[in-house]
Structure formats: C-alpha cells, structure tokens
Amino acid sequence: MKLELRGITKVFGPLVANDHIDVVVEPGTIHALLGENGAGKSTLMNVLYGLYQPDGGQILIDGQPVSFKGPGDAVAAGIGMVHQHFMLVPVFTVAESVALGYEPTKAGGVLDLPKARKIVKDLSARFGFDLDPDALIKDLPVGAQQRVEIIKALSRDASVLILDEPTAVLTPQETDELIEIMRQLRRQGTSIILITHKLREVKAIADEITVIRRGKVVGKEHPSASETQLASAMVGRPVDLNVHKQDPQYSDSLFEIKDVTVATDTGHILVDQVSFDVKGGEVVCIAGVQGNGQTELTEAILGARTLAAGQMLLDGKDISNQKPKERLRSGLGFVPEDRSRDGMIATFSIAENMILDQYDEAPFAKGIALSKSVINKNAEDLRDEFDVRVTSVHDPISTLSGGNAQKAILAREMSKKLKLLVVSQPTRGLDVGSIEFVHSRIIAERDSGIPVLVVSTELDEVVALADRIVVMYHGRVMGIVPADTPRDTLGLMMAGVPLEEIGNSAAEGKEN
Numbered sequence: 068m069k070l071e072l073r074g075i076t077k078v079f080g081p082l083v084a085n086d087h088i089d090v091v092v093e094p095g096t097i098h099a100l101l102g103e104n105g106a107g108k109s110t111l112m113n114v115l116y117g118l119y120q121p122d123g124g125q126i127l128i129d130g131q132p133v134s135f136k137g138p139g140d141a142v143a144a145g146i147g148m149v150h151q152h153f154m155l156v157p158v159f160t161v162a163e164s165v166a167l168g169y170e171p172t173k174a175g176g177v178l179d180l181p182k183a184r185k186i187v188k189d190l191s192a193r194f195g196f197d198l199d200p201d202a203l204i205k206d207l208p209v210g211a212q213q214r215v216e217i218i219k220a221l222s223r224d225a226s227v228l229i230l231d232e233p234t235a236v237l238t239p240q241e242t243d244e245l246i247e248i249m250r251q252l253r254r255q256g257t258s259i260i261l262i263t264h265k266l267r268e269v270k271a272i273a274d275e276i277t278v279i280r281r282g283k284v285v286g287k288e289h290p291s292a293s294e295t296q297l298a299s300a301m302v303g304r305p306v307d308l309n310v311h312k313q314d315p316q317y318s319d320s321l322f323e324i325k326d327v328t329v330a331t332d333t334g335h336i337l338v339d340q341v342s343f344d345v346k347g348g349e350v351v352c353i354a355g356v357q358g359n360g361q362t363e364l365t366e367a368i369l370g371a372r373t374l375a376a377g378q379m380l381l382d383g384k385d386i387s388n389q390k391p392k393e394r395l396r397s398g399l400g401f402v403p404e405d406r407s408r409d410g411m412i413a414t415f416s417i418a419e420n421m422i423l424d425q426y427d428e429a430p431f432a433k434g435i436a437l438s439k440s441v442i443n444k445n446a447e448d449l450r451d452e453f454d455v456r457v458t459s460v461h462d463p464i465s466t467l468s469g470g471n472a473q474k475a476i477l478a479r480e481m482s483k484k485l486k487l488l489v490v491s492q493p494t495r496g497l498d499v500g501s502i503e504f505v506h507s508r509i510i511a512e513r514d515s516g517i518p519v520l521v522v523s524t525e526l527d528e529v530v531a532l533a534d535r536i537v538v539m540y541h542g543r544v545m546g547i548v549p550a551d552t553p554r555d556t557l558g559l560m561m562a563g564v565p566l567e568e569i570g571n572s573a574a575e576g577k578e579n
C-alpha cells in the first residue's frame with residue numbers, strides 16, 4: 068500500500084504543530100521521521116492514526132483520499148500504531164490483549180479467545196517471538212510487551228505500521244531483535260514509519276528519511292549520511308556529539324552509600340549490600356541492563372523506599388531516615404526514570420510543575436497565597452534557559468512533547484541550589500541537540516563541586532559522562548571501574564561477571 072500525506076496541517080491554539088507536511092511512504096519501505104523534540108512527529112502520526120483531526124491537508128492510500136474519524140477507521144484502512152508508552156492492561160494475558168485490539172466480541176460480548184490465542188501462536192512462530200498467549204502482561208519484560216503491541220497491530224492486517232520511539236526503553240539486545248523484526252516485515256511488504264532519536268538505528272534500517280523542524284518538512288536525507296550530518300539537519304545547527312570535560316577537581320563534599328540493602332515487603336532482595344561513594348566534583352555512573360536494582364537504589368536515595376540495611380551519608384550526615392521532602396529541600400536534585408509517573412502532575416500547568424516541591428517556600432509563597440508573578444517568571448526563565456518548547460507556561464504539562472517534558476523536569480531539578488544531583492536516564496527521548504545541552508549541564512554541576520550520580524542504560528552515555536562507573540547486576544555491584552575501562556569488560560560485568568573474575572589487565576583501563 069502506498070501512503071501519502073499531503074499538506075497536513077494541525078494547530079493547537081496559536082501553535083502550528085504541523086505546517087503543510089508532505090510525506091510519501093512507498094510500499095514495503097521503512098521511512099524514518101527525524102526531528103528535534105517538539106518538531107511535530109507524534110502529532111503527525113496521531114493525525115494519520117485518526118486520533119487528531121487535521122486542520123488542513125489530505126491522506127491518500129493508493130492514490131485515493133481517505134478520512135479517519137478515529138483510530139478504528141485508520142485500523143480498518145490498514146494502519147497500525149505502537150505508541151511510545153504502550154497501553155496494555157497489566158492483568159490481562161497476551162491473548163486477551165490481542166483480542167481486545169480487534170473488536171473481537173462474539174454475540175454476547177465474550178472475547179474470542181481461542182482465535183486470539185491462535186493469532187498469537189501463528190504470528191509468534193512467523194517472527195520468532197517466543198510469546199506465550201497465556202502469560203500475563205505484567206510478568207513480561209518491556210521488550211516482550213512491545214511485541215504484543217506489534218502482534219496486536221499485525222493481527223488487524225496493518226500494511227503500514229507506525230512505531231513512535233520504539234527503542235527508547237529497550238535493551239541493546241531487544242533493539243537488535245526489533246530491527247530484525249522490522250526487516251522481516253519489510254520483506255513481506257509491510258511499510259514502517261519509524262520515529263527515533265537514535266541516528267545509528269536510522270542509518271542501519273531506514274530506506275528514506277524525512278526531517279521535520281518546527282512543524283515543517285525541512286528536507287530529505289539519505290541513510291548513508293553521517294550521524295553528524297543527520298544531527299545538524301535535525302536541529303539546524305552543528306551538533307557536537309562528544310562530551311568535553313576536564314579532569315575532576317574534587318571538593319570536600321562526599322556522598323556515601325554503605326552496605327545498602329533494599330527489599331520488597333515479602334523480603335525479596337532488590338538491592339544487595341551496595342557500597343560506593345561519589346566525591347564532590349565527580350560524576351559516578353551506574354551502568355547496567357534495565358531492571359537490575361538501579362531504579363530501587365535511586366528510589367532509596369530519594370527516600371521513597373526504606374532501607375532494609377545500610378546507611379546513606381551526605382557530607383558525613385546520615386540521611387537514611389529523612390523523608391523525601393526533607394531530602395529534596397536540603398539540596399537533593401532528583402530526576403526520576405519515569406518522568407510521567409513520578410516527575411510531574413499531568414493536569415497541573417507547566418509553571419506549577421516547575422515548583423512542585425518548593426511551592427510553600429520563598430520566593431514562591433507569600434503568606435499562604437502563591438506569588439503568581441514569581442512562579443510564572445521562574446517558569447519562563449527555565450523555559451528559555453533549557454529551551455523547553457511550550458506555547459504558554461500556563462498550559463498543562465501533559466501538552467508538552469515527550470522530550471520537552473523531560474527537559475522541563477531537568478530544568479526544575481537542576482535550577483535548585485544543589486548538594487547532590489541524582490539523574491536517572493537523563494536523555495531518554497531527547498533529540499541530539501538537547502542531549503548535547505543536558506550533558507554539558509551535568510558536567511557543569513560536577514564542576515561546581517557537588518557529587519553527581521547518573522543512572523543510564525545507554526553505555527555510550529555512561530562512558531561519555533562518567534569519571535567512575537559502578538556496574539550493577541541482580542542488585543549487586545559487579546565492580547567499580549574508571550571510565551576508560553574497555554567496553555568488553557563493562558559488557559561482561561553487565562552480564563553478571565564480577566570484576567575480580569575478569570582479570571585485572573582487562574579492567575584497569577588504558578592509563579594503567
């Protein structure tokens with residue numbers, strides 16, 4: 068099926084999110100949409116999927132104009148979409164989730180489960196998915212949940228599959244698997260519209276690339292273009308993909324984690340006797356595959372989880388029993404991994420979200436009335452400094468594009484007077500220009516002399532930012548190594564091999 072978007076225009080109040088966008092997707096091709104945060108990529112896909120009505124322009128399928136009143140119409144026309152935050156219901160089985168997808172109710176409102184089960188089995192076999200139709204969604208890793216979403220779309224005969232940042236939450240191995248699945252789909256004639264900020268993936272798999280900036284198509288690029296070329300086409304200026312930093316200048320400040328253990332209510336150990344320190348003026352990165360205790364460790368640093376054992380000391384003071392609010396107020400900057408769940412209140416305005424834990428403090432509070440003008444000015448200053456693309460700081464924060472929401476949270480946390488900065492997945496969903504900016508801000512915080520702890524599943528990011536790297540596996544520390552440690556060694560530790568078993572020569576790094 069040939070898909071044409073012609074002159075698609077979509078406005079939100081004064082903002083033109085899509086400005087006469089033309090994209091042609093040829094049958095059986097992978098078409099990448101590249102563009103900075105807030106460029107209008109998700110909006111365009113939501114128009115194509117029938118979630119938004121366009122204010123202008125046309126969608127054509129095989130030359131015939133179509134109009135979609137809702138996703139049902141788009142699905143019927145052969146368009147499938149996997150959203151960035153998938154919408155599966157945790158307590159359903161795989162088969163039930165797929166059944167729900169294609170309005171499969173027999174007379175009497177009963178789901179056609181046998182049929183759904185068969186579809187899951189057939190499609191899994193075809194793509195080598197290894198999905199059990201009776202497994203519960205909540206028990207599946209993120210990568211498998213995404214495969215359920217893909218099966219759901221394919222089970223409704225999608226000829227065009229939209230993937231909006233599908234690899235943002237995947238492990239490197241899951242990403243490779245997804246790329247293979249995309250190739251297979253292409254071979255059998257399915258077209259894919261791929262949105263991603265990862266230029267390496269675009270180069271690996273895209274047949275065509277359309278670049279969007281501030282709602283307009285600014286050009287097409289060839290997959291053979293270099294990452295640097297693609298990056299500057301996206302953001303409209305040269306982007307330096309390397310992080311520049313001097314050797315660390317240590318201050319007297321010190322954050323210490325001593326034998327910290329975190330467990331579930333039922334006694335299941337999530338973080339197992341973890342010890343390391345972060346000196347003022349250095350960046351320590353925690354590397355590891357998602358789900359190896361990093362999240363729970365940061366939640367314990369925030370105070371959202373109690374310690375089963377161990378201690379946390381900031382500048383010699385035991386903070387283990389402080390409440391999150393106390394920690395945040397006494398100088399902890401904290402960027403959570405899941406910004407939409409833990410980092411903001413969706414229905415509050417951008418301005419209100421910018422002062423979430425400071426609202427009853429000067430200069431924002433005056434007696435009991437919040438000082439509106441100060442709150443607004445604060446938000447506008449942060450917007451400018453962090454280049455958060457917003458129409459108005461009074462809009463709900465839920466209207467921000469994925470990457471801009473992330474920048475807003477970073478702006479709030481990094482603008483406080485800090486004694487310790489803890490950032491999880493700092494650049495998830497950010498465009499290359501914003502990554503460059505956020506990395507330089509993290510280094511600036513380090514250079515101001517505070518301890519900085521970064522958790523990242525992106526090895527490139529870890530290696531670029533870290534002065535030292537702590538590798539976690541199954542809740543335990545596999546080793547603490549310098550940033551120039553060979554990647555093979557880091558990879559082995561991430562797979563559960565303790566440093567002492569790897570051999571010193573491999574792990575000592577280049578300078579030793």
Ligand SMILES: Nc1ncnc2c1ncn2[C@@H]1O[C@H](COP(=O)(O)OP(=O)(O)OP(=O)(O)O)[C@@H](O)[C@H]1O
Nearest residue numbers: 079084104105106107108109110466467468469470
């Ligand atoms: N429902 C909405 N109401 C108001 N503004 C919106 C709405 N949805 C999107 N926008 C605005 O439209 C613009 C484009 O957003 P969109 O989500 O399409 O960007 P994107 O290219 O997908 O960015 P990202 O890479 O950050 O995901 C942004 O400025 C965003 O704030």
Ligand SMILES: [Mg+2]
Nearest residue numbers: 108109468469
């Ligand atoms: Mg988006």
